[in-house]
Amino acid sequence: MKEYKNEKEFLEDYDVSQFAQLSMTADILVVSVSDQENENYRKTSKKMMSILLVKRRGYPFKNKWCLPGGFLNPAKETLDDCAMRVLKNETNLSNIYLEQLYTFDDLKRDPRTRVVSTSYVALIDKNKLTEIINENASWFDIVSYEEKDDIVTIALNNGDAQIDFSIKKVLRDKTTDLHSFSTLDNKYLAFDHPIVILSGLERIRNKIQYTDIVFNMMPEYFTLGELQQVFEVIMGKKLLAPAFRRIIANKVEKTNLMQTGGGHRPSALFKYKKRN
Amino acid sequence: MKEYKNEKEFLEDYDVSQFAQLSMTADILVVSVSDQENENYRKTSKKMMSILLVKRRGYPFKNKWCLPGGFLNPAKETLDDCAMRVLKNETNLSNIYLEQLYTFDDLKRDPRTRVVSTSYVALIDKNKLTEIINENASWFDIVSYEEKDDIVTIALNNGDAQIDFSIKKVLRDKTTDLHSFSTLDNKYLAFDHPIVILSGLERIRNKIQYTDIVFNMMPEYFTLGELQQVFEVIMGKKLLAPAFRRIIANKVEKTNLMQTGGGHRPSALFKYKKRN
């Protein structure tokens, strides 16, 4: 091995190709909350989580749905940059909540060649989504999300197509909450994206309890009933209103605006209040 | 663009080199708890967290310390495999608690070329460490770990050398606990490893509170006093014994072994009890 006098000399002589290389992508689970229309004038509209999927127009996985994503340009951008670029392309939004989720790298996750994917979770308030998005993109409501005996079944629907898939969770270590995921049923999603979706949903479900990320999915003004519904749909269970109000009381600021027109008592509109 | 009849035909024609490529490494923060010797025969030995570092013998960062790590072989191994391989080389241990931490990918984190690093946290019980390790590797005690005004200062010591560094934490988003880290002072550590170390320590500090990962750093039999000390050193604060005992009571099983010889009342030895 050649001896170098200093680091500068070493770097000038360095052969970039000496280590085997691979491609990377950033894939993004874009999550929002949508309202369902409503028959009864009295009832409030039901809220659902929804995620953004893109229909693949070319191989591999032609005509299957996948998460928005793109290849990393290693010379110029970081994975964060790459994720923001993809998000901008799909939603025309920037300044969005974006968090690295996990790096998935099964040898066979991409049939072309070795592609390592670093996944992200993005949260957006659908009311801000005015611009048209990619014509191959579509919002899917999470119409079902159930776990039983460590098997998770999820159903997505965009009003046109339904996507069902199921995943087996295997506890990786007796001391922790970490699981390995393996896809059991999946006809409609490309790559390992069922697993990415589930990981992201679990991350959100987890973090909503000890952070304020929920407000990234809320409009500026909202009622406590709406906020509670978002919590309920993300956590997958009903909450009691008095307890809920106590818990979020100090994160929220009452305005003197009211929401009327609901066939029932009007409710005060609140804003997110920073700082605990 | 050429039209393909099916995915098989597409894959046979696929040009691997069409996307720019890069190298990846897996870097591992190996964490354990060590005992300090003791002057007073009555006092129990003080516990400290310790981490494994390797002295670099070549460029770049020649003679600086870094986390154990290695380049990924994209054709044959996953990042998890790679991390386990590195761990086996350094500690000769397998079957160790290993958890993916974060993927770091600053453009300039490696002066040679673009190298994306997926970092891991490994927890080990030092009592199992009988085999000799890499002659360039050394255990460093975390002799200081303080946070003030979003600046974290850490000092490491292996009995021979001292490593001091400090990192600034910047809240990335008002709704969450996520921070960006930037290194302020660092003379002795290679790459972006100050940030990896801090991220890993925060992950452990966080997870010790809602999982059982602490038992990965404990021997089979331990006293509740020892266990409490490990919690205290990881959480960076003192705990009250009665409360601590109540909290871990159902995770732990009393044996009929006793630990004597301490110049004070002997204590019962406990074992980790799985299942909540």
Add this chain to the structure above:
DNA sequence: TGAATAGTGTCTGTGAGACAATATTAT
């Protein structure tokens, strides 16, 4: 004997779960 740790008992305050009760709207 005394320093040091082991181990238990109990008071108190906080906060979540549960449920009851009242308020107010549109049709």
Add this chain to the structure above:
DNA sequence: ATAATATTGTCTCACAGACACTATTCA
């Protein structure tokens, strides 16, 4: 008037923080 949601009050139970107290060892 009624269905539906909004909002508040209050009881109870679980549990963590705090502190007092007892137990037991070895130099």
